[in-house]
Amino acid sequence: xxxxxxxxxxxxxxxxxxxxxxxxxxxxxxxxxxxxxxxxxxxxxxxxxxxxxxxxxxxxxxxxxxxxxxxxxxxxxxxxxxxxxxxxxxxxxxxxxxxxxxxxxxxxxxxxxxxxxxxxxxxxxxxxxxxxxxxxxxxxxxxxxxxxxxxxxxxxxxxxxxxxxxxxxxxxxxxxxxxxxxxxxxxxxxxxxxxxxxxxxxxxxxxxxxxxxxxxxxxxxxxxxxxxxxxxxxxxxxxxxxxxxxxxxxxxxxxxxxxxxxxxxxxxxxxxxxxxxxxxxxxxxxxxxxxxxxxxxxxxxxxxxxxxxxxxxxxxxxxxxxxxxxxxxxxxxxxxxxxxxxxxxxxxxxxxxxxxxxxxxxxxxxxxxxxxxxxxxxxxxxxxxxxxxxxxx
Numbered sequence: 001x002x003x004x005x006x007x008x009x010x011x012x013x014x015x016x017x018x019x020x021x022x023x024x025x026x027x028x029x030x031x032x033x034x035x036x037x038x039x040x041x042x043x044x045x046x047x048x049x050x051x052x053x054x055x056x057x058x059x060x061x062x063x064x065x066x067x068x069x070x071x072x073x074x075x076x077x078x079x080x081x082x083x084x085x086x087x088x089x090x091x092x093x094x095x096x097x098x099x100x101x102x103x104x105x106x107x108x109x110x111x112x113x114x115x116x117x118x119x120x121x122x123x124x125x126x127x128x129x130x131x132x133x134x135x136x137x138x139x140x141x142x143x144x145x146x147x148x149x150x151x152x153x154x155x156x157x158x159x160x161x162x163x164x165x166x167x168x169x170x171x172x173x174x175x176x177x178x179x180x181x182x183x184x185x186x187x188x189x190x191x192x193x194x195x196x197x198x199x200x201x202x203x204x205x206x207x208x209x210x211x212x213x214x215x216x217x218x219x220x221x222x223x224x225x226x227x228x229x230x231x232x233x234x235x236x237x238x239x240x241x242x243x244x245x246x247x248x249x250x251x252x253x254x255x256x257x258x259x260x261x262x263x264x265x266x267x268x269x270x271x272x273x274x275x276x277x278x279x280x281x282x283x284x285x286x287x288x289x290x291x292x293x294x295x296x297x298x299x300x301x302x303x304x305x306x307x308x309x310x311x312x313x314x315x316x317x318x319x320x321x322x323x324x325x326x327x328x329x330x331x332x333x334x335x336x337x338x339x340x341x342x343x344x345x346x347x348x349x350x351x352x353x354x355x356x357x358x359x360x361x362x363x364x365x366x367x368x369x370x371x372x373x374x375x376x377x378x379x380x381x382x383x384x385x386x387x388x389x390x391x392x393x
Contacts, residue, residue, distance in 0.1 A: 002116070002119035002120055002372075002376045003376070004372060004373060004376050004377075007116050007119060007120075007372040007376060008301075008369060008372065010112075010115065010116055011112045011113065011116070011365060011368040011369060011372060012365065014111055014112040014113075014115065014368075015108060015111075015112045015361050015364050015365055015368070016361075018108055018111045018112070019108065019360065019361045019364075021049070022104045022105075022107060022108045022360050022364075023104075023357045023360060025045065025046070025049060025104050025107070026100045026101050026103075026104040026351065026356075026357070026360060027100075027352055028045065029042050029045070029087060029089075029095065029099075029100035029103065029104070030094065030095045030100040030348075030351050030352055033089030033090075033094035033095050033100075034087075034088065034089055035088060035089055035090065035091055035133070035134075036088040036130065036131040036132070036133045036134035036135065037065075037066065037088075037130060037131045037134065037135065038066070039066040039087050039088050039089075039130045039131075040065070040066060042066070042087045042088075042103075043059070043066040043067070043068060043087065043128055043130065046068070046085065046087065046103065046107060046128060047059045047068050047070070047128070049107060050068075050070040050107065050110070050126060053072075053111055053114070054072060054114075055070040055071060055072050055110075055114075055126070056070070056071050056072075057069070057070045057071075058070075058071075059128075061127070061128070062137070062140060062141050062144055062146055063140070063144075064130065064131075064137050064140060064141075066128070066130040066131070067127075067128050067129060067130055067137055067141075068126075068127070068128035069125060069126075069127050069128070070110065070125060070126040070127070070128075071123065071125050072110070072114040072117070072123075072124070073114070073117055073123070075123050076123075077117055077118070077120070077121045077122050077123045078121040078122070079120070079121060079122040079123070079151045079375055079381070080122065080123045080125065080149060080150050080151055081122055081123070081124045081125065081150065081151060081152045081153070081154070081371055081375070082125050082127050082147060082150045082152070082153040082154075082322075082326075083106045083109050083110050083113075083124060083125065083126050083127070083153075083154060083155065083367060083371075084106060084127055084129050084138070084153055084154070084155040084319065084322070085102070085103040085106035085107060085126055085127065085128050085129065085155070086099040086102050086103050086106075086129055086130070086132045086155065087099050087100065087102075087103035087128065087130065088130050088131055088132055088133050088134075089133075090133060090343060093343070093344070093345055093348050094348050095348055095351050096342065096343050096344055096345065096347045096348035097133065097158070097342050097343060097347075098157070098158030098159075098335065098342065098347065098350075098351055098356075099132070100351055101158050101335065101351050101356055101359060101360055101363070102155060102156060102157055102158055102363070103128075104360050105155075105156050105359070105360055105363035105364050105367065106126060106155055106156070106364075106367065107126060108360060108361070108363075108364035109124075109126075109363070109364040109367035109368045109371075110124060110125075110126040111364075112364055112365070112368040113368045113371055113372070116372065119376075120371070120372065120375040120376060121375070122151075122371070122375040124371060125150075127141075127146075129141070129318070132317060132318055134279060135279045135280050136279065136280045136282060136317075136318030136321070137318065138318035138319060138321055138322050139280040139281070139282065139318045139321050140280070141322075142321045142322060142324070142325055147322050147325035147326050148325055148326070150325070150326045151326060151327070151375075151381070151384075151385070152291070152326060152327045152328070152329070152371075152374065152384070153319070153322050153323075153325075153326055153327070153328040153329070154328070154329040154330075154367055154370065154371070155319065155329075155330060155367070156330075156331055156332065156333055156363040156366060156367060157317075157330055157331075157332045157333075158332065158333060158334075158335050158342070158347075158351075158356075158359065159308075159314075159332035159333065159334060159335075159342065160334055160335075160336045160337065160338050160339060160340050160341065160342075160347075161307050161308030161332060161334050161338060162299070162304050162305055162306055162307055162308070162331075162332060162333055162334050163306065163308050163309075163310040163314075163331060163332045164292050164295040164296045164299060164306060164310060164331050165285070165287055165292050165295070165310045165329065165330060165331060166285060166310060166314040166315075166317075166330045166331075166332060167246060167285070167287075167310060167311050167312060167313055167314055168282075168284055168285035168314055168315065168316055168317050168319070168320045168330065169216065169218065169244040169245060169246055169282075169284055169313060169314075169315065169316045169320075170244060170245050170246070170247065170248040170251045170281070170282060170283050170284040170316070170320065171242060171243070171244045171281065171282040171316035172242070172243050172244075172251060172255055172277070172281050172282075173240065173241070173242045173243075173277060173278045173279045174240070174241055174243075174255075174275045174276065174277055174278065175224065175238055175239075175240050175275060175276055175277075175278050176199070176202060176238065176239045176240075176241060176262055176273060176275045177236070177237075177238045177273060177274050177275065177276075178195040178196075178198040178199045178202070178236070178237045178238070178239075178262075178265070178266065178271045178272075178273045179195055179235065179236060179271055179272045179273065179274075180192065180193035180194055180195035180197075180198065180233070180234065180235045180236070180237075180269070180270070180271045181193035181233070181235050182232055182233055182234070182235035183232070183233040184231065184232065184233075185230065185231040185232055185233055186231060189233055191233075192233025192235070193233070193235070193269065193270045193271055194233050194234060194269060194271075195227075195234045195235055195236050195237040195269075195271050196226050196227050196234040196237040197269045197271075198237065198265045198266055198268075198269040198271040198273065199223065199226070199237035199238070199239050199265070201264070201265035201268055201269065202239060202261055202262050202265040202273075203221075203239060205261035205264060205265065206219055206221075206241065206258060206261060209257065209258075209261070213245075213254065214245070214246075214250065216244075216245055216246040216247075216313065217243070217244065217245050217250075217251075217254065218242070218243070218244040218245075218313075219241065219242070219243050219244075219258075220241075220242050221239055221240050221241035221242055222239070222240055223237070223238070223239050224238040224239065224240050225237055225238040240278060241258070243255055243258065244316060245284070246284050246313075247284060248283050248284055259275075262275070280318070282316045282317060282318050282320050282321060283320040283321045283323070283324055284320050284323075285317070285319060285320040285323050285328065285330060286320075286323040286324065286328070286388075286391050286392065287391075288323075288327040288328075288329070288384060288387045288388055288391070289387050290380060290383040290384040290386075290387045291327050291329050291370075291374065291384050291387070292329070294370055294373045294374050294380065295329060295331050295366070295370055297373065298365075298366055298369045298370050298373060299366075301369065302362060302365055302366060302369070304333070304362070304366070307334070307338075308338075314332075317330065324392060326388065327384050327385070327387070327388045329370070331366065333359050333362060333363050333366070334359075335347075335350050335351070335353070335355050335356045335359050336350045336355075
């Protein structure tokens with residue numbers, strides 16, 4: 001197998017040579033934020049950059065207009081790794097999730113590993129995965145079997161702390177629609193069937209269930225429709241609900257209980273109900289112990305201090321779905337002071353900072369060294385795969 005220390009020298013050299021270009025790329029994405037599923041300029045910029053470095057790029061990819069798959073070389077090695085790049089922004093607050101940096105890290109990691117593929121007997125593909133904030137392009141790719149033939153997938157997310165992995169929750173999002181009968185609120189309210197009453201009872205039932213679920217569960221939502229006028233009994237009401245859990249199987253059981261609460265609300269009011277998903281379901285991230293151990297080793301080599309509990313709940317992401325197909329990793333790198341959360345204006349301001357720029361090189365080294373460490377060691381590869389098989393059965 002390849003000599004890891006020699007590979008490290010090549011990785012550091014490639015990162016240094018391409019760092020300035022990727023800083024400019026990240027800043028450009030930050031200055032031109034595009035929301036989920038509309039990352040046309042952003043994806044084109046990344047594709048052109050990769051093609052300029054000799055990659056063959058399939059674009060669009062997986063039936064998604066702003067997704068891509070970049071391959072360098074003949075693509076004929078024993079192992080395959082997917083480096084995942086995100087680049088969608090949030091409405092109004094732009095890249096407050098740090099995807100401009102995260103995506104640039106993944107591109108730079110690809111550039112840092114493209115010339116060591118022969119030594120690792122491993123093809124490193126860069127896959128552009130848009131729409132993480134809303135409908136999860138990775139979910140679509142999983143359904144198409146994109147990740148079934150990969151030995152590993154990895155990306156880095158930005159945060160207010162450094163963690164070797166994240167505890168990501170499975171997530172489902174549903175619109176519950178309640179149907180009643182309209183009537184004049186003063187002249188003949190007894191002729192009406194109040195859909196808002198049903199929605200309110202449903203929400204109260206969900207609230208009452210909170211003390212009877214495991215501590216990792218999150219249930220939260222908003223009324224989307226509560227009627228048209230105060231003097232009309234609402235014949236339609238809607239509530240959009242998110243349910244989350246650290247375990248997909250438990251979340252499926254929870255959702256069945258939630259549906260029974262909608263039944264109960266309608267039984268009490270005489271309404272009917274229906275529901276539909278408002279986005280694709282996200283799965284929890286399966287933690288691969290062997291892979292995480294390698295990331296922790298790289299943290300030590302790069303002087304990255306693990307300064308937060310990785311078992312603390314982070315949120316939800318479509319990379320969780322990928323972790324059911326192959327070992328998948330989602331470490332975080334700190335770009336702001338502790339206590340400044342993602343999805344805020346303060347976090348968005350940090351993506352153009354010196355600290356943010358430095359994290360592009362640091363994150364690329366983290367991904368590239370992790371790939372080199374694992375795929376230069378057949379025993380690690382075998383153990384990582386054994387961990388995956390064990391946790392997916």
